[in-house]
Amino acid sequence: MSFRSSFGTVRQYLPVSIVLRVGAGVAVSVLLTGCSGDGLDRTKEDTAARGTATGSATTDASAEVTLSPAQIRNGQVAWQPVTMGTGTVTVAVPGQLAPNEDRTARLGAPASGRVTAVPVRPGDRVQRNDVLVRLQSREAGAVQSDLTKAQAELSSRRAQAAYANAARGRAERLLALKAIPRQDYERAVTDDQLALSAVAQAEAELTRARTTAEQLGATTSASGEMTLRAPFAGVVLARNAVPGAVVDVGAPLVVVTDPTTLWLTVNAPEAIGGAFRTRATVQFSVPAYPGETFAARIDGVGAGLDPGTRTLAVRGVVDNRTGRLKAEMLATVMAAGGPPVVAALVPDDAVQMVKGKTVVFLAKPAPNGSATFTRREVDVGSRTDGRTAIVRGLVAGDVVVIHGAFAVKAELEKGSMPKMEM
Secondary structure, eight states: OEEEETTEEEEOOSOEEEEEEEETTEEEEEEEOSSSHHHHHHHHHHHHHHHHHHHHHHHHHTTEEEEOHHHHHHTTOEEEEOEEEEEEEEEEEEEEEEEOGGGEEEEEOSSSEEEEEOOOOTTOEEOTTOEEEEEEOHHHHHHHHHHHHHHHHHHHHHHHHHHHHHHHHHHHHHHHTTOSOHHHHHHHHHHHHHHHHHHHHHHHHHHHHHHHHHHTTSEEOTTOEEEEEOSSSEEEEEEOOOTTOEEOTTOEEEEEEOTTEEEEEEEEEGGGGGGOOTTOEEEEEOTTSTTOOEEEEEEEEEEEEOTTTOEEEEEEEEEOTTOOSOTTOEEEEEEEEEEEEEEEEEEGGGOEEETTEEEEEEEEEOTTSOEEEEEEEOEEEEEETTEEEEEESOOTTOEEEEEOHHHHHHHHHHHTSOOOOO
């Protein structure tokens, strides 16, 4: 830097510190280096370049992590070059889990009445014949009364028929001895036939009363108290009955389902409707368990498309004996949507979800035993025998983490967390 003074022009090559007075009691010190204005400009450009390079390094660092040999051993991380094979492109289709209606009982009020007790709540496990709802119904009381009367009437008619039959036998014997006129014998025969007809009528009335009582679908007492019981062991899915409420016939009261199986319902677009076949197995995932996949066996495919949405109704059965999946969960179903393509085959455990993206980790081992792992987004295809086809994102020769990918993911996410400033 050069400046003019009474001693002439002086050329200074040492750093110069200039103090700028901004305001009262406030000073800013600026350190200038270099020997010319051009040099100062170049210094600014170099600083900007370094800042840009630093920013790029930060972005790259968020997608890679270096693990020490100890971390690799503790995480049981292993890698190998990918193998190429064939797979099919998969398409994510929305679906939903629903109760298995073949193993679900939706109990309604068999007659109008008042709810007296509901000893169960949603989520309760019940066994077969456990009490679910108790009701008091005048209609049910009348039905039970009619059943009792019909049973009594039948017993009376049978007794009368037995007496008439015995009288007819005596009349036959007396007529043979010519002890009574034939007219008395014929009257005894008529009385016997009438008694038999009365028995038939009483039996028909009893059948009608018993059928009416059975249609109530509940255990009913003469006082009109009805008890609804669980038809099988399961879980109470919903409870609409409220003690003290007056309900009409058919009003929904309790829903009981067997949760060991669920239905997976899918509305498949027309373009991939052919990917769903009866007895085939499809894979799906749910938000509650990120990174995990579940299987469903298709047991029903619609006979035609919905004219409004142009979709095909598909239903699958899900084995849920573990009880982890719940009805009404949303699902993402993976369906094959195209012909076979060349793909990289990796174990299912190699594929992870990071910030909603499907990724694998490329490994670059170092001579000291450590390794640098880089995240790479990929598109997955079909899954078969524990291996996933990567249809985009990998090429032959890429070294991919095949075991311990979750440990690498954890370290990557730990390193990307923002540091707290004190």
